[in-house]
Amino acid sequence: xxxxxxxxxxxxxxxxxxxxxxxxxxxxxxxxxxxxxxxxxxxxxxxxxxxxxxxxxxxxxxxxxxxxxxxxxxxxxxxxxxxxxxxxxxxxxxxxxxxxxxxxxxxxxxxxxxxxxx
Amino acid sequence: xxxxxxxxxxxxxxxxxxxxxxxxxxxxxxxxxxxxxxxxxxxxxxxxxxxxxxxxxxxxxxxxxxxxxxxxxxxxxxxxxxxxxxxxxxxxxxxxxxxxxxxxx
Numbered sequence: 001x002x003x004x005x006x007x008x009x010x011x012x013x014x015x016x017x018x019x020x021x022x023x024x025x026x027x028x029x030x031x032x033x034x035x036x037x038x039x040x041x042x043x044x045x046x047x048x049x050x051x052x053x054x055x056x057x058x059x060x061x062x063x064x065x066x067x068x069x070x071x072x073x074x075x076x077x078x079x080x081x082x083x084x085x086x087x088x089x090x091x092x093x094x095x096x097x098x099x100x101x102x103x104x105x106x107x108x109x110x111x112x113x114x115x116x117x118x
Numbered sequence: 119x120x121x122x123x124x125x126x127x128x129x130x131x132x133x134x135x136x137x138x139x140x141x142x143x144x145x146x147x148x149x150x151x152x153x154x155x156x157x158x159x160x161x162x163x164x165x166x167x168x169x170x171x172x173x174x175x176x177x178x179x180x181x182x183x184x185x186x187x188x189x190x191x192x193x194x195x196x197x198x199x200x201x202x203x204x205x206x207x208x209x210x211x212x213x214x215x216x217x218x219x220x221x222x223x
Binding site: 036045046047048051059061062095097099100102103104105106108109110111 | 149151153159160161162163166167170172204206208211212213214215216217
């Protein structure tokens with residue numbers, strides 16, 4: 001059973017870069033999953049950020065594409081999210097998850113709250 | 119593709135039937151999933167391919183539909199079913215619906 005754990009700073013300054021890592025256990029990052037990030041502003045719905053395959057292929061939400069980068073580190077069995085030029089609107093709980101062959105998100109991390117504030 | 123969920127809030131009593139709707143702005147075939155989210159928790163996958171239950175999901179949860187109109191039905195609400203439910207599709211890009219809150223009446 002794949003397990004995911006997000007980590008990273010809980011506070012980021014405006015105009016800075018948000019950086020998070022998702023550690024994968026119980027499975028290999030080189031498996032057939034796509035690895036993805038989703039966020040949820042406080043009290044609001046879910047927004048897909050983007051995904052990466054172990055080959056390095058990526059797909060991003062068009063609304064965030066200019067600011068997002070997702071990478072994979074096979075040696076550490078983890079993947080990472082970078083979101084640049086952040087504003088208060090980027091304050092959210094950030095989740096990492098897997099996308100299965102059925103094109104749904106079947107494993108989720110517990111989520112980590114990132115606040116953008118000076 | 120935009121997913122529109124209705125109603126925004128559903129007020130029901132335990133034991134009642136819940137019917138949640140998800141409408142897509144264009145056809146997604148049957149590439150639609152449903153999730154349950156409780157406060158302070160990550161979403162949990164309930165349904166994939168519009169009507170297939172995920173592992174460990176009780177059979178009181180059922181999904182139906184194809185193309186642009188989908189329904190999640192909870193046949194008899196248990197106390198633990200009061201939560202927010204989201205639909206999700208993956209066509210050219212992945213999107214979620216805005217969610218339906220099922221609250222205790």
